[in-house]
Amino acid sequence: MARLSDVIEALIKDMIEEQDGRVEITRGELADRVNCVPSQITYVLETRFTHDLGYLVQSRRGGGGWIRIERIVPGEDKSAYIMHTVNSLDQPLTQHMADIYLRNFVDYGILTEREANLMQAAICDQALAPLPRRPRSEVRTSILKSMLVRYLLDYGRESAVAERETENKEKGGKQKENRK
Amino acid sequence: MARLSDVIEALIKDMIEEQDGRVEITRGELADRVNCVPSQITYVLETRFTHDLGYLVQSRRGGGGWIRIERIVPGEDKSAYIMHTVNSLDQPLTQHMADIYLRNFVDYGILTEREANLMQAAICDQALAPLPRRPRSEVRTSILKSMLVRYLLDYGRESAVAERETENKEKGGKQKENRK
DNA sequence: TGCCTTTGACTTTCTTTGACTTTCATTATA
DNA sequence: TATAATGAAAGTCAAAGAAAGTCAAAGGCA
Known part of the structure; x- marks a missing residue:
């Protein structure tokens, strides 16, 4: 049975793909989409969207806050x-x-x-x-x-x-x- | 999206640019333009137009009062x-x-x-x-x-x-x- | 048994709002 | 003319709101 973390990971990757290498969304909304607690999103970002894998993650707290995930374009020289x-x-x-x-x-x-x-x-x-x-x-x-x-x-x-x-x-x- | 503070910040920057590095306006009028309470203007000025960021903010209370925002360092240099x-x-x-x-x-x-x-x-x-x-x-x-x-x-x-x-x-x- | 995952209570950071205060110019009054 | 009253600003500050972050405990699975 697919682990929740895997589902979240796949979802984020899909969104990145669709959106030209970059997603910006609130953590809460992402959590709602897969029906999990927000802190699980944090967990997935920390374990699966690291520098080593070519991702940058940023966020902003407070009203109007968001998280942003960006990915390098692979395959360049x-x-x-x-x-x-x-x-x-x-x-x-x-x-x-x-x-x-x-x-x-x-x-x-x-x-x-x-x-x-x-x-x-x-x-x-x-x-x-x-x-x-x-x-x-x-x-x-x-x-x-x-x-x-x-x-x-x-x-x-x-x-x-x-x-x-x-x-x-x-x-x-x-x-x-x-x-x- | 559209955090109010960001809108206000952009608006002020535009005005500064248009008016050669300095704006003078009443706080209330600025607030009216973006439909917010006046104290929010104060908040934006305090967080985004500080001395360190290169601005000088002055104001006058009372009837005929105003706020003035000015770039300290000329833009060309x-x-x-x-x-x-x-x-x-x-x-x-x-x-x-x-x-x-x-x-x-x-x-x-x-x-x-x-x-x-x-x-x-x-x-x-x-x-x-x-x-x-x-x-x-x-x-x-x-x-x-x-x-x-x-x-x-x-x-x-x-x-x-x-x-x-x-x-x-x-x-x-x-x-x-x-x-x- | 030992590492991932999942959960949730609690914390921190930013933003927005509004009630109340202070300051200033103008106008009215003694 | 000197002072008092009025109204029109801006200032202050704390509370409420809206996010994300932290961390430890509990749950699963190889």
Whole structure:
């Protein structure tokens, strides 16, 4: 018998598929649809929509609150490389090690120097100075993963837009703004 | 959707933009336009138009009273705007507050959406999840500042390169490709 | 038996509302 | 003319509302 969590997972994935890689909905509404308590949604998001799997999850509390789940566009050239790194990252990272990863990305033409610099600024010792060493290296890993997935997400969208535009041009059709 | 506060925020920003960086209006009239109680305007001003975000809000009570909202830093000078933020930021930031800062940058064309997204990924709750709430907000401030400063550094370098290239062109000299 | 799942009571974060207070300009009054 | 009354603002603050988050206990299943 299908576990509830599996049903929720499938539902979310369907919605993501239908909606161009991104869902925004209230946790409560999602819970209503499958008749479960809201906290179960949280559980599913935490266990099945992780960075490693290429998802970003955000939320906002209070009136008008929501949860948002976004997924990278798989199958791009870059994405395999970056996701491979994301998946292999599971140990705490020193700044030095993180720098090496970033340098590699630049050397292989995956990231521009600017992009790498920005990421470096987020995970350098100075930025994380308020933290003791222990959680510092842990959170460094987490931040790096988050940024890499985000990068991929926007990168994928951009190429998708570019493709669509090329198609339109080929068809000689006129294009209209389709991003809100 | 349509959180009232968001509508009010957008409305005020539009008015500021149209009127060259400053609006003067009665709180009551603003409230009437969006059909809310006047104190909600106060709430929006307090949360979205603070000094740190680059605004100066003044008001006068009594008959003929008004509120005035003004951008502190002129819109054209991107680096001044970012520096203002870096300098005035020193309180711990919730993700929600950080998002407001980033959206402000995007609204004024200081960061592209992608750049803001990338920064957002570095300071979102999901990325900082390994941390307990207390140090989390503190380190968020620190990371954001670090990224903004780095952004400025590279931004400066880039405009310096652009300038140099212009100079070279003017001299008719040929230029070396030194940046992607 | 040990790991997932499921549940629900309780907490925290944001937003909206409204009753009450303070301040100011204008007008009326002594 | 000096003061008092009036009305028109904005300010304050706490309560109610609307979400999501947390966490530990209970339930299943390999």
